[in-house]
Amino acid sequence: MRLVRRRGLSYSKVTKKGQVTIPSDFRKEHGFGEGTVVAFRETRDGVVIESVRDITESAGKLSKFGAADEVIRDTIRSRELAFR
Secondary structure, three states: OHHHOOEOOOOOOOOOOOOOOOOHHHHHHHHOOOOEEEEEEEEEEEEEEEEEOOOOHHHHHHHHOOOOOHHHHHHHHHHHHHOO
């Protein structure tokens, strides 16, 4: 993964578990606090890291599709399968 800034480069090393530390200036600037869920999207120019709203925050809006706990459980299950 490459993190690039206009002011220069920021580096982060991937651990053997595949973990990467997001530099503190990026975390502060983009609101990546502890517990923030992030998504990785590949583009022509590289990888984009963006925060993703927690699905439980939208539970009330999903009620027309079924019971909130079922919708959340199904969504989490599909995300887990997609990340494998």
